Amino acid sequence: MSAKSVKLENVTKQFTDDEGKVMTAVKEVSLHIEKGEFATLLGPSGCGKTTTLRMIAGFEELSNGAIMFGEDNVQNIPANKRDCTMVFQSYALFPHMSVYENICYGLKLKKLSKSEIEKRVTPIMDIMNLHVNKNRMPNQLSGGQQQRVALARALVMEPGVLLFDEPLSNLDAKLRITMRDEIRRIQKELGITAIYVTHDQSEAMSLSDRIVVMNEGRIEQVGPPMEIYQKPKTKFVSDFIGTANFLGGVVDKKDSDRLFVKTKQTTIEVLQKDADTFHEGQSVSVVVRPEAINLSKEGTESAKVLKSVFMGQIQEYELDFNGIQLYAVVADPGGKEVYYDGDSVNLTFSQRSLHVVPA
Ligand SMILES: Nc1ncnc2c1ncn2[C@@H]1O[C@H](COP(=O)(O)OP(=O)(O)OP(=O)(O)O)[C@@H](O)[C@H]1O
Ligand SMILES: [Mg+2]
Structure with missing residues (x-):
């Protein structure tokens, strides 16, 4: 052969x-x-x-x-x-x-x-x-x-x-x-x-x-x-492969490998190798993978738990983040604090699971 x-x-x-x-x-x-x-x-x-x-x-x-x-x-x-x-x-x-x-x-x-x-x-x-x-x-x-x-x-x-x-x-x-x-x-x-x-x-x-x-x-x-x-290049790819939350915004500032995206909710810093291909003022979406969202009592971004489901290996959350619905997944819920429907929580985003694509 x-x-x-x-x-x-x-x-x-x-x-x-x-x-x-x-x-x-x-x-x-x-x-x-x-x-x-x-x-x-x-x-x-x-x-x-x-x-x-x-x-x-x-x-x-x-x-x-x-x-x-x-x-x-x-x-x-x-x-x-x-x-x-x-x-x-x-x-x-x-x-x-x-x-x-x-x-x-x-x-x-x-x-x-x-x-x-x-x-x-x-x-x-x-x-x-x-x-x-x-x-x-x-x-x-x-x-x-x-x-x-x-x-x-x-x-x-x-x-x-x-x-x-x-x-x-x-x-x-x-x-x-x-x-x-x-x-x-x-x-x-x-x-x-x-x-x-x-x-x-x-x-x-x-x-x-x-x-x-x-x-x-x-x-x-x-x-x-x-x-x-x-590192999906487009919204289509990020949505087709895996699950993606999108936060729409504009590029507020950038340097060689970093973008600061101003969204309605907050300004998010994203490490991005191809930052050069974006320009300030450009409309973009931040792809937030479900595992990028961390819930805690500390942190600055407040959200509300709409739904919390225990799935064994993971806890699934539907969150309201200032009017945007986010889907989050937390691994090994048995070893972590779990939040329930109606709870107020604070969010942080793990940088390595964030990515910016053109809007
Ligand atoms: N012999 C044909 N004559 C006319 N149109 C065709 C012909 N074969 C395919 N097409 C059209 O070309 C497009 C692509 O078809 P194709 O079969 O390559 O899609 P696919 O990605 O394999 O889809 P699926 O996942 O449903 O199998 C479709 O719009 C289809 O209707
Ligand atoms: Mg086919």
Whole structure:
């Protein structure tokens, strides 16, 4: 198996409907996925994830731009000749073939000998724990087992690039986590380049080396999960990844790595590496993560507890902060003072969980 890098340069896709109306599903997307990297396209329904993946696979032609596998432009290579395979949400197994036959299918098409096929299939079936089910038909398998067969069938092709379109969304919550871990383990073990599509943020966070956040056909931000969470570039990204409170305000003062934002409630100091990209007087929002809010009897910013819920590992609070509702989460409530509905509290904000985005 030799993993390949994938490069998208200014990729655009337009569809024309029956009445001749043009809609742009993917807009000037540029992206470089490294060899052996696990990249996830994440975004709301209709933002262009599947369309992007289908163009990489060769199922959809580009309206503009280029896609490269390694150094090669794949424009003139049809889907079945491209060095990639796709795993679908629906598994798409052949119902009249056994597990073993399903897994071998692509290799038979490639005219590999019986012994060569066995040499490739056996270790993958080991990894995927499929030997006992070898002779069963797909309809005799659970959803998780079927998805494992679909994954094995893709892996035996030893593709340079492995594509996934929401492969786990038909599985129940627990199995989804098991399969997710399995996909990540195998991808790492075999060093495969993987491009994974989902609209589930926890799936994206747990699987990816980098997340590509998409919105309305465009890339909003690309980065490792923690960076996307801690340093979102836009309001959309901060809201889509994790939970965010927003305090609207204007930049009152700034220096090279700090912004002072004047909000209706208070002036907040935020450490921010890209402070340069903002100007004084600019309208902004301070992203306040729920875990950034500390409640106490000391401090200067007063708020009222609207709702307090004990959840075991955390205490959840809904707060009224001078007319703005904030959602706060305090870990290990057993070891801390807990406040209840109607209590007056004071707030402080942990600086490292604050971030400023354009309004
Ligand atoms: N063959 C097509 N003809 C016309 N419009 C299309 C076609 N395929 C996709 N679209 C449109 O392009 C946009 C992007 O669709 P796409 O399937 O890529 O979204 P997605 O991000 O995968 O969404 P979901 O999370 O719901 O799967 C949508 O508005 C969709 O209606
Ligand atoms: Mg889709």
